[in-house]
Every structure is written in structure tokens, then in C-alpha cells.
Amino acid sequence: MTATAMTLAGATQVRDAMSRVRVYLRNTLVGRSLLMAAATGVIAALVVRLALLLPIAPFAPSHTLRTLLSWVLPVALATGVLLWRFLQQERVTPVRAALWYEERKPCAHAVVTLIEQPGGALSEQIASQLARQAAIASHDTLPARAQLREARWKAWRVPGALLLVASMCWPVVTAIQSRALPSGVGEAALSATGNASRTGAVNRLSDWQVRVTPPSYAGLPAQSLSDVGTVRALTGSRVLVSGNGNANGLSATLGEQTLSVSGNNGWQVSVIMPNVPSAVRVADGAQSRVLTLVPYPDSLPQVQLLAPLRDSVYRDTVGTATLSAQASDDIGLQSLAFEVILTRASGEQYTARTFTVGEAALNGSRNGGTRYALSFAGLNVAPGDVMHVRAIARDLHPFASREPGVSETRSIRFARADEYDSVAVEAAPPPVVDSSLLSQRMLLDLTEKLEVRRPRIAREVLVSESRKLATEQARIRRAVSAMVFQRLTGEGESEHVHYEGDGHDHGLTAQAGKLVPGFGGSGVVAMPGAQVTGASGQPNNNATDESAIVAINRPLLEAYNAMWDAGRALELADTREAIPHMRLALDAIQRARAAERIYLRGRVRPIVVDLARVRLAGKDTGQDSRRSAGEPLTSARDMYGNRLLRASEQLLIDPVAARDSLVALRIDALADDAELSAALEVVLTALQAGNDVTAPLVRARRSLLRPVAGQGVPSWSVP
Amino acid sequence: MSAFVFATAQYESGDWDSAPSLAGNVIDTIARYTSLEVAPQGAMVSLSSNDALRYPLLFLTGHLPVRFTAQEGRVLKRYVERGGLLFIDDHNHDIDGAFHKTATEEISRLIGPLQPLPNTHALYSSFFKFEDGPPTTSHELNGWGDNLVHEQLLAVTRNDRIGVLYSNKDYSSEWNFHPDNKRFMGVDPTRFAVNIVVYALTR
Numbered sequence: 001m002t003a004t005a006m007t008l009a010g011a012t013q014v015r016d017a018m019s020r021v022r023v024y025l026r027n028t029l030v031g032r033s034l035l036m037a038a039a040t041g042v043i044a045a046l047v048v049r050l051a052l053l054l055p056i057a058p059f060a061p062s063h064t065l066r067t068l069l070s071w072v073l074p075v076a077l078a079t080g081v082l083l084w085r086f087l088q089q090e091r092v093t094p095v096r097a098a099l100w101y102e103e104r105k106p107c108a109h110a111v112v113t114l115i116e117q118p119g120g121a122l123s124e125q126i127a128s129q130l131a132r133q134a135a136i137a138s139h140d141t142l143p144a145r146a147q148l149r150e151a152r153w154k155a156w157r158v159p160g161a162l163l164l165v166a167s168m169c170w171p172v173v174t175a176i177q178s179r180a181l182p183s184g185v186g187e188a189a190l191s192a193t194g195n196a197s198r199t200g201a202v203n204r205l206s207d208w209q210v211r212v213t214p215p216s217y218a219g220l221p222a223q224s225l226s227d228v229g230t231v232r233a234l235t236g237s238r239v240l241v242s243g244n245g246n247a248n249g250l251s252a253t254l255g256e257q258t259l260s261v262s263g264n265n266g267w268q269v270s271v272i273m274p275n276v277p278s279a280v281r282v283a284d285g286a287q288s289r290v291l292t293l294v295p296y297p298d299s300l301p302q303v304q305l306l307a308p309l310r311d312s313v314y315r316d317t318v319g320t321a322t323l324s325a326q327a328s329d330d331i332g333l334q335s336l337a338f339e340v341i342l343t344r345a346s347g348e349q350y351t352a353r354t355f356t357v358g359e360a361a362l363n364g365s366r367n368g369g370t371r372y373a374l375s376f377a378g379l380n381v382a383p384g385d386v387m388h389v390r391a392i393a394r395d396l397h398p399f400a401s402r403e404p405g406v407s408e409t410r411s412i413r414f415a416r417a418d419e420y421d422s423v424a425v426e427a428a429p430p431p432v433v434d435s436s437l438l439s440q441r442m443l444l445d446l447t448e449k450l451e452v453r454r455p456r457i458a459r460e461v462l463v464s465e466s467r468k469l470a471t472e473q474a475r476i477r478r479a480v481s482a483m484v485f486q487r488l489t490g491e492g493e494s495e496h497v498h499y500e501g502d503g504h505d506h507g508l509t510a511q512a513g514k515l516v517p518g519f520g521g522s523g524v525v526a527m528p529g530a531q532v533t534g535a536s537g538q539p540n541n542n543a544t545d546e547s548a549i550v551a552i553n554r555p556l557l558e559a560y561n562a563m564w565d566a567g568r569a570l571e572l573a574d575t576r577e578a579i580p581h582m583r584l585a586l587d588a589i590q591r592a593r594a595a596e597r598i599y600l601r602g603r604v605r606p607i608v609v610d611l612a613r614v615r616l617a618g619k620d621t622g623q624d625s626r627r628s629a630g631e632p633l634t635s636a637r638d639m640y641g642n643r644l645l646r647a648s649e650q651l652l653i654d655p656v657a658a659r660d661s662l663v664a665l666r667i668d669a670l671a672d673d674a675e676l677s678a679a680l681e682v683v684l685t686a687l688q689a690g691n692d693v694t695a696p697l698v699r700a701r702r703s704l705l706r707p708v709a710g711q712g713v714p715s716w717s718v719p
Numbered sequence: 720m721s722a723f724v725f726a727t728a729q730y731e732s733g734d735w736d737s738a739p740s741l742a743g744n745v746i747d748t749i750a751r752y753t754s755l756e757v758a759p760q761g762a763m764v765s766l767s768s769n770d771a772l773r774y775p776l777l778f779l780t781g782h783l784p785v786r787f788t789a790q791e792g793r794v795l796k797r798y799v800e801r802g803g804l805l806f807i808d809d810h811n812h813d814i815d816g817a818f819h820k821t822a823t824e825e826i827s828r829l830i831g832p833l834q835p836l837p838n839t840h841a842l843y844s845s846f847f848k849f850e851d852g853p854p855t856t857s858h859e860l861n862g863w864g865d866n867l868v869h870e871q872l873l874a875v876t877r878n879d880r881i882g883v884l885y886s887n888k889d890y891s892s893e894w895n896f897h898p899d900n901k902r903f904m905g906v907d908p909t910r911f912a913v914n915i916v917v918y919a920l921t922r
Binding site for chain 1: 739740742743746747750751757759760761784816817898
């Protein structure tokens with residue numbers, strides 16, 4: 001081998017050695033960074049978990065904050081440390097590795113030059129020197145390895161120690177955290193997440209015993225239940241909860257009510273079963289446990305009145321009525337009887353008498369019946385009395401205020417003596433207008449017919465019928481007179497006149513029973529063509545004697561006077577004489593009807609119809625206001641679903657709060673969702689037992705998602 | 720097409736304006752039940768003017784005797800011959816009254832004798848169905864006027880079409896209520912006016 005070749009081989013050997021040193025140093029630094037990051041993360045997690053156990057009231061971290069602090073914060077810190085190390089430390093280049101080597105082996109002072117210079121650029125002298133360095137490097141590597149290990153130890157020992165200590169503290173902190181949670185719940189929560197580790201913590205709330213003693217009147221046996229979360233019992237039952245350990249530090253509540261906890265060799269809590277679902281919470285420091293109370297009530301007796309079957313009316317007040325009834329109860333019946341209310345009313349007097357008959361003792365049997373023959377004579381009933389009968393049954397409930405069970409009420413009425421002889425009188429319609437009244441035209445027709453019959457009838461008949469016509473004629477005349485005087489003076493009286501100087505002159509005077517314009521009066525108005533018949537029956541042409549009022553009523557006055565003449569003739573049974581006067585009267589009436597009338601009206605106001613309003617088109621632009629259907633109210637089932645979902649999520653973070661939420665949800669669901677309540681009972685039982693609650697929660701969720709029957713047939717159905 | 724205008728005929732004699740609220744109620748009824756283009760305000764047209772020829776339906780009413788002037792007679796005769804429909808209603812509801820006597824006499828003299836209109840006439844089914852002929856009015860049923868329920872209307876026909884329709888039923892009183900009172904009525908009494916208007920516009 002030539003000197004040059006030896007030189008090149010030595011240089012290559014030095015470069016390979018430096019490369020190994022560089023890799024070693026780089027791995028050392030990476031490992032140091034990882035150890036520092038891991039130690040930071042573990043220490044941060046331990047600190048957070050310990051901090052969350054501290055009771056820092058009123059601060060109560062939420063679920064999100066707990067998650068953030070427990071997991072996200074340690075991971076973020078570890079990542080931050082890793083990034084900081086990566087960015088801060090310089091890269092281990094071959095030159096830096098050579099310098100690190102030269103610093104620890106001064107004899108290898110040419111290594112840096114050899115690394116920096118490429119192979120062809122070295123002189124012979126340097127190459128020879130490098131050859132020697134190569135020999136040294138190849139034969140003296142052990143001290144370099146020791147120094148490398150020492151450097152790695154120095155770099156790793158501090159973060160490694162921190163990580164080791166933190167890892168050793170982790171089980172301790174976990175144990176502390178587990179002890180802070182109630183037994184079973186925490187395990188269940190962990191098991192629900194798939195972590196099957198169990199702490200095995202023991203406390204006074206585990207394995208409690210529940211003894212249920214029903215009310216004495218019910219006659220039901222007492223029950224002993226072990227470690228249950230739900231008790232179903234008759235309302236009023238005594239529920240005794242007992243557990244291990246003394247009662248010091250234990251507290252119990254029933255809703256807002258505080259219960260006393262007693263006992264030294266085992267604590268006890270006693271509560272009376274309320275009439276609504278409730279929960280008893282027993283707390284031991286930070287731990288608590290809930291017992292759900294599900295009451296069922298003592299039902300009222302069911303009573304049925306078998307006889308009489310329907311309301312009746314008795315004609316007589318003698319005899320008997322058979323009463324029959326039966327009853328049933330869920331606990332037991334005490335008695336069954338008939339309650340009779342006898343009422344008697346006459347005019348303003350009203351009396352009522354209540355009494356009980358036919359009472360039968362049923363001695364606690366669940367079913368029973370009774371019959372009784374009710375004698376009317378013994379009751380001294382009278383016609384018109386009403387008897388109301390119903391059956392009443394009392395159960396074994398001892399309270400005096402306990403309501404009895406009652407049947408329907410039947411009424412027995414005793415008819416009055418005159419009840420069947422009375423005649424129902426319907427209210428008569430209002431009287432119609434007297435349509436028998438004859439008009440002047442009809443009266444004239446009748447008179448003319450009578451005149452035709454006159455030769456063929458007897459005088460007495462003629463006089464009789466003629467006087468009837470005269471009476472009708474007088475009626476019409478008085479009607480005309482009333483009209484005239486009403487129009488003259490506003491007075492209602494007819495056929496009255498006044499005399500000169502009496503101070504009440506309305507222009508009429510009486511002459512032989514007729515009305516003629518009188519007194520030569522004031523306010524004379526000349527009416528062209530005016531004709532008023534005078535006392536002689538001739539038209540009165542003395543128009544200058546007429547008042548304005550008389551002039552207006554002149555046709556009626558003429559009719560009045562003609563009727564007077566006609567009536568007088570009819571009274572004399574002289575129909576032939578009466579007919580001309582009657583015709584004259586009719587013509588005068590027709591003239592009065594056709595007389596000119598004065599209408600005092602204002603100008604006709606034009607009416608403009610709002611067509612848009614009539615056609616319901618409105619006055620706006622035709623754009624109706626937009627309306628959208630309101631959001632449907634959240635159904636109880638949806639609310640239950642939301643509460644169940646929140647409780648399920650909370651189960652992973654705060655099992656105690658989640659358990660309480662599930663208990664509260666179950667109590668609410670007891671009233672209206674039996675299926676959900678039953679499913680939640682399974683969840684709570686599994687939670688208490690430390691079992692996996694995933695499947696029970698799924699079943700509870702599915703109970704809320706059960707299909708709802710809709711109206712009508714589906715669209716794909718064949719109608 | 721111009722909107723329908725409900726026109727009330729003015730004449731020299733009598734009280735042609737005795738039912739001032741009737742026009743508004745009829746217009747309201749037409750707008751309420753039909754989709755006819757109708758003017759929101761009625762018109763009052765003198766029978767002595769050829770303006771009367773512009774309206775397909777003329778309403779004439781009153782209490783007092785009716786005596787048409789020569790000019791009114793000419794316009795009225797021409798109106799009917801040209802296809803107009805004159806609807807006359809006796810506001811007295813009295814066959815023995817002055818309006819009835821004079822109006823029927825004038826119509827008979829100018830246009831022709833009034834004949835009873837069968838209750839099966841197309842007028843009674845032109846829009847609403849009136850199985851029993853002309854609807855009765857409360858004035859008939861209450862015994863006012865002549866105390867008669869007039870079973871039929873009278874009419875003068877020209878070319879198988881009503882030229883003059885005459886009523887003794889006193890629709891002038893029946894339809895002359897205050898407009899605000901229509902909402903309180905169980906049955907709108909002015910429905911028959913729709914038939915008359917639709918008949919006048921379509922026959």
C-alpha cells in the first residue's frame with residue numbers, strides 16, 4: 001500500500017467514526033426532549049387531577065372544563081415542551097460532532113479539518129497527519145464511548161427522574177380520586193367507558209338494607225330488600241333504610257325535607273312513603289346514594305247500585321223498594337250501606353232528611369254486597385216527596401277524613417195526587433190584529449147587499465142587520481175623527497168640539513152632530529176648489545171661514561160628516577138613504593189618500609260602496625302578511641330524551657351528577673312514561689351494581705324512540 | 720268593458736228618492752256575491768234625459784202617484800225597446816195605493832200591459848235559486864200595506880225578455896236598511912237584486 005493510499009484509508013476511517021458519534025449525540029438529544037415532554041405531561045395531569053378534587057366553592061368546573069383540564073391541558077403542555085426543544089436546540093452536524101470529539105480528545109485535533117475538507121484537497125503533510133489520527137481513532141475508541149455514555153446519562157437523568165417519579169405518583173393520585181367518588185358509581189362509570197378497573201373502595205352507603213312495612217290496616221306483610229335503588233310500596237308504608245357503620249357524618253333528605261339518621265352499630269333512616277314519587281338521598285361526605293320511592297295509592301272502593309236500576313216515579317206512597325248493591329276494594333272493605341236523602345218541598349218550604357239504611361259489615365273482604373227492603377210507610381213519605389238513593393262503601397283506611405266509595409244516585413219520586421189531572425197549558429201566541437174590522441168600502445158593499453135583500457126579509461131582520469152596520473159605521477167615523485183631531489191638535493180624543501170663547505179653538509164647531517168649520521176663525525187660508533159639506537150635507541163653499549188646519553183635513557171632515565149621515569140612516573134601517581152618504585164618505589177618503597203630501601227630505605247623499613272591503617280584498621297592496629308556522633312545543637318525550645342524553649354524557653365526567661339526573665328523570669317519568677321509567681330503573685340498578693350501563697342506556701333511549709301511531713293510513717297503503 | 724252602474728230613475732212626479740240607501744246595499748250585494756265589475760257608486764238619472772239609455776237597468780220606486788211627462792214617456796218607451804230593463808217597486812206595498820194605480824196605468828199606456836211573471840221564470844234562477852218565485856218581504860209578512868203576500872211579480876216582456884219588471888212586494892223598504900246592519904242579518908234580503916242585475920246584464 002502506498003503512502004497516499006494509506007492516507008485516504010485513514011481519512012475514511014475517521015469520517016465513519018465521526019458519523020457514529022454524531023448519530024449517538026443526536027439520539028441522545030431527541031431522547032432528552034421526549035423525556036422532558038413526557039414528564040411535563042404526566043406532572044401536569046397529576047396536578048390537574050389533584051386540583052379538581054379540592055372543594056373550591058363556589059367554583060364548580062363544568063364537564064367541558066373538566067375534560068379540558070384533565071386531558072387536553074397535559075397533552076398541550078407536553079407538545080409545547082417538545083416543540084420548544086425542537087426549535088431551541090441546534091442540529092448535530094458532522095462538524096459539531098467533530099468539535100465535541102476534539103474537545104474531549106485533544107490529540108485528535110485534525111479531525112475537524114478532515115471532516116470539513118473533501119478528500120482530494122489535502123496535502124501530503126496533512127494526509128500523513130490524518131493517517132496518524134486515523135490510527136489513534138481506530139485504536140483508541142473506548143475512551144470516546146465512555147464519554148458518549150456519560151454525556152447521554154447527563155442529558156437523560158433529570159427528565160427521566162421526573163418522569164419516573166410522576167409515574168410512581170399516578171396510581172396514588174388515581175386512588176385518591178377514586179376514593180372521592182362513591183363506590184359503585186365510579187366503577188360503573190368506568191365500566192361504561194370500557195375501563196373495567198375497579199377500586200374496591202368500601203363505604204357506609206354500599207349494601208344498604210331497605211325494609212318496607214305497609215300500614216297496619218292493609219294487613220300486608222313487611223318486605224326486606226337488599227341494596228336496591230327503588231322501592232315500590234303502598235302510600236303510607238314505612239320505609240326503613242339501614243346500612244353499615246355509625247351515623248356520624250351521614251345526612252339524608254327527602255326532597256326539601258331533612259331526615260334524621262340514627263344508629264351506632266349501623267345507621268338507619270326512616271321515611272313514610274309519600275303519595276307522589278320521590279327520592280331519598282343519603283350522603284356521606286362527598287359520596288351520596290339515592291333511593292327512589294314509587295308509591296301506589298289505596299284505591300277507593302268501587303260501588304255499584306244494582307237496584308233500583310233507574311229513576312222511578314211511584315204513584316202511591318205505600319209499599320217497599322228493594323235496594324241492592326255490591327262493592328269491591330283493593331285492600332279490603334269495612335262496610336257497605338245505602339244512603340237515602342228524602343226531600344220534601346211545598347211552596348217556599350224545603351226540607352231534607354239524610355239517613356243510612358241496610359248497613360252491612362264486610363270485615364275486610366275485598367268483595368261484598370248487601371240488599372235492603374225500604375218501606376215507604378216507615379219513612380212517612382208524602383206525595384211530592386223525592387227520595388235519592390245511593391250505596392256507599394268504606395274501606396279499611398283508618399283516617400276519619402277518608403272518603404267512601406259511592407255508587408250512582410237514583411231518584412224515586414212520589415207523584416202528587418193532582419199530577420195526572422192537570423192540563424198542560426201552552427203559552428198562547430200574542431193576539432193578532434183584529435182583522436174583523438170592516439173598511440168603509442166593505443161596509444158599503446154590505447149595505448148595498450142588504451138593500452138588495454130588503455124586500456125579501458122581515459123588518460126585524462132588516463133593523464137588526466142595519467143597526468150592526470150602523471155600529472160599524474160609527475166605529476169608522478170615530479177612527480176618522482181621531483185622525484182629524486190628531487192631525488189638528490195632537491189630541492187623541494175624537495168627536496169633541498169647543499165653543500166660542502173657551503180658549504181652545506181649533507176651528508171646528510158641532511152642528512147637529514157634524515163637524516163644521518167654526519168661529520169665522522183666524523188664520524184663514526183659501527183653498528182653491530175647497531168643498532166641505534155643511535150641516536145640510538151640501539158642500540160648504542165658504543172657504544174663507546176655514547183655518548189652515550181645517551183646509552188640510554177637509555176631505556176627512558167631509559167623510560166624517562157623510563158617515564154621520566150614513567150612520568143615522570142605518571140606525572133607522574133606511575139603507576137606501578145611507579148608501580149615497582156612504583159613497584160620499586168613501587170618495588172623500590180616497591181623495592184624502594190621494595192628497596198631495598209634503599215630504600221634507602234633504603238632498604240624497606250618494607253612497608259609495610267600498611268594493612275592496614266588501615270583496616275582502618282589503619286596502620293594502622294585495623300582499624298578505626307572511627306567516628310561518630310556529631315551532632311545535634317540545635313534547636315530554638323529547639324533553640326526556642334530551643335529559644337522558646345529557647345524563648349519559650355526564651356519566652363519563654361526573655358519575656354522581658349523572659346518577660342524580662337519572663334518578664330525577666325516572667321520578668318524573670313515573671307519572672307518564674312507564675316504559676322509560678322501567679328502563680331507567682334497570683340503568684340505575686346496573687349503575688349501582690357497577691355493571692356496564694351501555695346496554696340499559698341504549699334500551700332506555702330506544703324506549704323513547706318507539707314509533708308513535710299516526711292518524712290515517714300511510715301514503716303507500718292501499719286505502 | 721265598463722263597470723255596471725246601478726241607476727235610480729228620476730221622474731218629475733212623486734218621490735223617486737224614497738229609498739236612498741237601496742242603491743248602496745244592492746251594489747254591496749253585487750260585489751259580495753259576484754265577480755261583476757260594478758261601480759262603487761250608483762247613479763241617479765233623469766227619465767227625461769237620453770242618459771237613461773246608457774244604463775242596462777233602471778230602478779224606479781216611490782210612494783206617490785206617478786205621472787210621466789211626455790219626454791219621460793218617450794225616453795222610457797225607447798229605453799225598453801232598446802233592451803233596457805226597468806224595475807219598478809211600489810214603496811207603498813198597496814195595490815189600492817196611488818203609486819200602484821198610477822204606475823201600472825202609466826206602464827200599460829206607454830209600454831204595454833203588465834202580466835204576471837211565472838215563478839219558474841229564468842229571472843228566479845239567473846244567479847240564486849228562488850224556488851218559490853220572488854222572495855217575500857218582511858213588510859208583506861207583517862201585514863203592512865195591503866196585507867197581502869204577492870205571489871208573483873208583474874212584467875212586460877219584449878222579444879222574450881223582461882222589459883219592465885213590476886213589484887208590489889216593497890223591496891224598496893226591504894232593501895233600504897242601513898248598510899251597517901247587513902252583517903246582523905241571517906239571510907241577506909238583497910240577494911234577489913243580484914238575480915235582477917245578472918238577468919239584465921245577460922239576457
